[in-house]
Amino acid sequence: LSQNNELLACYKVFSLLEAASDNAEAMLDSMPGAMVVLNQDLRVIRANNEFSKLSGCTIETVLGFDFTSLFSPENKATLLRQLASMKSEGQPNKPVNFELEIVPPKESLARQYYWQASVVGVKKSAEGELISISGKDLTDLYQSEMKLKNIFSNLPLGMLMIDSEGKIQEVLSQFSEVLFNRKELVGVSFVSLFESTKTGQDREVIDGLKNLACCFGMNKNQYANVEHSFPRVIEIGGVATTQDRWISINYQPILKLGRIEGFILLIEDATESIHAKKEMERVSELERQIQTVYEAAIRDPLTGLYTRLFMKDSLKSLISNFHRGRIEELSVLMMDVDHFKTVNDTYGHKIGDRLLSEVGKIILKQVRETDIAIRFGGEEFLIILPSNFSDMTSGKVLAERIRMEVEKYELKIGSGEHVKITISGGVSWCGKQENIDHAIERADSFLYLAKRRGRNCIVTETDR
Amino acid sequence: MSTVYTDDIGAKIGSIFRNASLVQARQYSGCEALELEEMDDNYELGKVISRQMTLIVISGAEMTILFKIHFNSSECDQLRRLKFRDQSTDEELAVAKTVDFMKEFTNQICGRICRIFQRNELALGMCIPLSMRGWYELHADYTKRDDILKKFGHAWRVKGDFGSFTCTAYVEINKPADVANLQYVDDPVSNDDGELEFL
Numbered sequence: 176l177s178q179n180n181e182l183l184a185c186y187k188v189f190s191l192l193e194a195a196s197d198n199a200e201a202m203l204d205s206m207p208g209a210m211v212v213l214n215q216d217l218r219v220i221r222a223n224n225e226f227s228k229l230s231g232c233t234i235e236t237v238l239g240f241d242f243t244s245l246f247s248p249e250n251k252a253t254l255l256r257q258l259a260s261m262k263s264e265g266q267p268n269k270p271v272n273f274e275l276e277i278v279p280p281k282e283s284l285a286r287q288y289y290w291q292a293s294v295v296g297v298k299k300s301a302e303g304e305l306i307s308i309s310g311k312d313l314t315d316l317y318q319s320e321m322k323l324k325n326i327f328s329n330l331p332l333g334m335l336m337i338d339s340e341g342k343i344q345e346v347l348s349q350f351s352e353v354l355f356n357r358k359e360l361v362g363v364s365f366v367s368l369f370e371s372t373k374t375g376q377d378r379e380v381i382d383g384l385k386n387l388a389c390c391f392g393m394n395k396n397q398y399a400n401v402e403h404s405f406p407r408v409i410e411i412g413g414v415a416t417t418q419d420r421w422i423s424i425n426y427q428p429i430l431k432l433g434r435i436e437g438f439i440l441l442i443e444d445a446t447e448s449i450h451a452k453k454e455m456e457r458v459s460e461l462e463r464q465i466q467t468v469y470e471a472a473i474r475d476p477l478t479g480l481y482t483r484l485f486m487k488d489s490l491k492s493l494i495s496n497f498h499r500g501r502i503e504e505l506s507v508l509m510m511d512v513d514h515f516k517t518v519n520d521t522y523g524h525k526i527g528d529r530l531l532s533e534v535g536k537i538i539l540k541q542v543r544e545t546d547i548a549i550r551f552g553g554e555e556f557l558i559i560l561p562s563n564f565s566d567m568t569s570g571k572v573l574a575e576r577i578r579m580e581v582e583k584y585e586l587k588i589g590s591g592e593h594v595k596i597t598i599s600g601g602v603s604w605c606g607k608q609e610n611i612d613h614a615i616e617r618a619d620s621f622l623y624l625a626k627r628r629g630r631n632c633i634v635t636e637t638d639r
Numbered sequence: 640m641s642t643v644y645t646d647d648i649g650a651k652i653g654s655i656f657r658n659a660s661l662v663q664a665r666q667y668s669g670c671e672a673l674e675l676e677e678m679d680d681n682y683e684l685g686k687v688i689s690r691q692m693t694l695i696v697i698s699g700a701e702m703t704i705l706f707k708i709h710f711n712s713s714e715c716d717q718l719r720r721l722k723f724r725d726q727s728t729d730e731e732l733a734v735a736k737t738v739d740f741m742k743e744f745t746n747q748i749c750g751r752i753c754r755i756f757q758r759n760e761l762a763l764g765m766c767i768p769l770s771m772r773g774w775y776e777l778h779a780d781y782t783k784r785d786d787i788l789k790k791f792g793h794a795w796r797v798k799g800d801f802g803s804f805t806c807t808a809y810v811e812i813n814k815p816a817d818v819a820n821l822q823y824v825d826d827p828v829s830n831d832d833g834e835l836e837f838l
Contacts, residue, residue, distance in 0.1 A: 186767050193770055200772050212774065220687040221774040235690045235711040238773070300777045301685030 204234065209288070209310040212295060215303025217242045217258075226310075231280040242308070245277040258306060261294055268294040274313065286314045333422075333442030336429075341365055341388035344437065354422060354442055355411075365440070369409060380406045390428065393435050398428060408445055421445040475550040477528055478535025486549050486557070493547065493561060494611055502561040506570025507611070509618035510538075510577065510600040512554040513630040522594055530586055530596055537580045541573060557615065567637070570602040574633040582631060597631035604636060648812065651821050653793040656706075656808050658823060659751045664797050667744050668718045676796040676803070684781050684792040688805050689773040691738060693745040697753060699763035701817045705809040706752070708745050709773055712737040714802030721801075741804075742768040748806075751825075758824040761817065781809060789815050 203210065209226035211219050219240040222230070227237040230245065243251045257273045270293035276285045288310040295305035327334055327348040333355075334347035343360045352358055355368050366384045383406045390398055408423045423445040429437040473485035481489070496502050512518075512534060519527040531554060538548050538556060551557040562569050578598050585593040601621025605614035621634040628634065657675055664673050688709040697704040712734045719725065719733075719740040727733065745768045756763050781792065789812040796803045812818055 182767060189767060189769050196771055196775075214687075220777070221772075233713070235713055238687065238690065297777050299782060301683045301781075302687060302777060305777070 206309075208312065209308075211242060211308050213242050213306045213308060214300075215305075217306070220302055220305070229277070229279050229286075245279065246275065247278065250275050250277070257290075258292060261292065261306075268296075286312055287317045289313050331444065333440070335360070335365070335440045335442065337365055337387060337438040337440060339388065339391040339436070341385070347439070351442065354444060369411065380409055387426070387438060390435050390438075394433050395430070398435060402426070408449070419446075421449040423448075475535070477532055478550050478556075479532075479539055480535050480548045480550045480556065483549060483551065486547070489547050490559065490611055493559065497561070497605070498607070503564060504562040504567070504569070505605040505611070505614070506560040506562065506567075506573075507603045507605060507614045507618040508556075508558040508560065508570055508574050508600055509551070509602075509615065509622045510556045510558070510574065510598050511622055511626070512581075513597045513599055513626070515554040515596070518594065518596060522588065526586065526588060526594060530594065533584055533586065534581055534596075534598065537584065538577055541576050541580065546573075557618075559611075567604055570604065571633060571635045574600040574602050574635075578631065578633055599625040599630045600633045601625055602633060602635040648789065648815060648818055648821070649791040649793075649810075651823075652791075652810055652818070653808075655755055655821065655823050656752065656793055656806065657795050658825070659755060660748050660795070660797055660806050662825065663748045663751050664744070667747055668722050670718065670721055670799060670801075673797055673799040676798050678794045678796065678805070682794060684794065684807060684809060685776060685779055687774045687776050688807075691741070691770065692773045692776060693738070693742045693768050693770045695745050695749040695765050695768050697749055697763050697765040699756075699761060701761050701814045702763070702810060702812045704752070704763075704811075705779075706745065706749050707776075707807045708741055708748075708804055709776070709807065710741055710804035711802070715741055715804055717801035718799075738770045742770050755824060756821075759818075759821050761821075779809075788812055 203221075204223050206223050207225070209229055210223040211226050212221040214220050219226075219230075219237050219242060222232075222234070222237045222240070224234060227234045230237050230240050232240055243254060246254055253273075253275060257271050257275075261269055261271050263269065270291060272289070272291050274287065274289050276287050278285045290308055290310045292306055292308045295307045297305055328350075330348055331350055332348060333351035333353075335343050335351055336345040336347065338344040341364055343363050343365055346352065346360050351360060357363070357368075365387065366381060369384060370381060383404045386401055386404050390401055393401070405426050406424065408421055410419055410421050421444075423443045425441040425443075427439040427441065428435045429439060473482055473488075474480075475482050493502070493505070497505050512530070515527065515530075518530060534554075534556070535550070538558065542548050542558060542560075545561055547559040549557045549559075558573070560570055560573060578600060581596060581598040585595050588594055599622060601618045601624065603614045603617040603621060605611055617636070621636070621638075625632050625634040661673060661675055665671050690711050692707055692709050694705065694707040697706060716733050716737040719737050722740075725733075725736070749765045749768075753763050753765055790810065792807065792809045794805060794807045796805050
């Protein structure tokens with residue numbers, strides 16, 4: 176019984192060891208990436224599932240598989256060189272890392288692998304010196320990189336990596352060479368690309384670009400203080416032409432552990448957009464000038480009222496709206512400053528002009544935005560009042576208000592002397608089928624009537 | 640070299656092991672169409688042969704034997720299925736069952752060897768079988784020891800329609816005189832498979 180108990184105890188210990196060993200081996204089997212242990216003839220004595228699959232074998236038949244058979248003759252030579260370097264003098268059993276392509280037996284396409292090899296420390300094995308090799312499949316990564324490179328190459332965008340000395344470390348897009356009209360950009364100082372252009376550069380632009388090299392090692396906050404000094408748009412010399420060109424630069428710092436260790440510059444040919452912008456500015460300036468000329472043509476500079484030139488344009492749309500029923504009533508006011516010739520003769524044209532200017536201000540103050548107030552003649556004013564109500568009173572009300580405001584006004588001309596003026600007016604209403612010119616003529620005739628009635632009064636159609 | 644020492648004792652013991660393994664294999668699997676095959680000339684003890692391995696140590700005052708069977712579960716699984724008429728398709732379970740099957744088989748071969756030595760008045764004991772991956776063979780210690788008078792190794796294959804498995808035995812003899820007159824005297828024919836009850 177005692178012997179059986181001892182055997183049972185041993186059995187339990189062995190079972191535990193077996194389970195532990197099985198678990199460890201199962202982990203190795205399912206380890207991501209390819210893993211092999213090779214003997215001195217570079218034949219497999221242990222492989223995981225991924226390598227077995229890669230070799231076209233099962234986990235059992237992979238035993239004895241010739242590892243070098245995965246490689247082309249050229250790559251096999253490289254492999255042997257790499258493995259031999261592990262035994263180089265002074266660094267015995269130094270692990271080696273290398274990228275090398277394989278052609279798996281059951282696949283038509285080559286796969287790129289990153290290999291890590293090291294000597295396994297098992298002494299006096301019948302298999303000789305053992306080498307452990309693990310490989311990571313970089314094929315997808317390479318393909319993605321190739322895709323990205325293709326995209327970058329075809330983008331109409333310059334992409335450069337800048338090192339800590341401000342030199343171009345890598346050219347990420349072929350368009351960069353087109354932009355700067357240079358083949359070899361790697362190793363060239365980025366600033367020098369601008370210093371050598373035939374147009375020359377402002378000191379500020381060059382200094383701003385030189386600041387780039389000063390940013391290395393900076394954290395984000397420190398960088399934020401310098402970033403503004405980088406030139407965003409730079410004029411460069413034309414490529415094989417005399418036409419000047421512009422580029423816009425976007426600065427992307429590359430951070431490692433919170434510190435800047437490089438820059439990616441995204442450079443765009445901004446020539447077209449700068450030209451377009453300049454053209455737009457030129458067009459807007461022209462438009463502004465045209466507007467100024469037009470304003471000068473339609474605004475009377477003395478009174479601020481519209482001129483007769485504007486009357487034609489504005490009346491056309493007003494009449495059209497009136498006929499379409501969008502406006503119910505159209506009142507026409509014709510007003511004239513009383514005895515203005517005498518004022519001019521007595522106080523001079525300067526005073527006369529000042530008085531006309533004040534009348535203009537009074538009219539502008541009294542009319543609505545929809546009303547059209549025009550300096551019709553020297554001291555004669557025409558006001559057209561559109562209205563949505565047909566009460567036939569709004570014209571007279573406005574004309575009376577203007578008359579009273581003018582009557583109240585006194586122009587001081589020094590030494591306590593004042594000049595006062597009055598204004599008379601005639602108001603007509605334009606019928607739906609009537610020509611506006613006839614309504615103006617009638618308003619003018621009512622004005623004449625007002626003058627005859629003693630001036631400083633308003634006569635409307637209903638007052639005659 | 641499949642045999643390190645080829646003198647009389649070595650050859651006799653090697654012959655006993657080979658016979659014991661073949662007879663036990665036929666008896667255990669119920670398959671008569673099995674035969675022995677010698678290893679290639681370039682084989683040497685300590686080389687990795689298969690994916691799996693089972694081992695037992697047989698020891699006594701006169702000698703110590705490290706007996707191993709190296710096998711691939713995909714091959715030996717056919718022997719197991721033949722014996723147990725197992726048609727299940729669970730591959731993972733089949734590997735575990737085959738390993739257990741081969742452990743028991745190793746146990747039976749070593750039991751047979753012990754009984755043969757017992758009939759030659761050599762009392763040897765054996766441990767219970769242990770399974771491990773075949774590449775652990777790398778760690779086997781076959782270095783020469785000065786205090787051992789004779790040591791030799793044997794390796795052979797048992798093959799059949801299922802494929803094959805390889806047996807290796809490393810023998811260290813402390814008292815060569817006591818084993819000089821070894822005779823192969825096999826078990827009487829029995830229906831008992833010889834399985835140990837406690838297992």
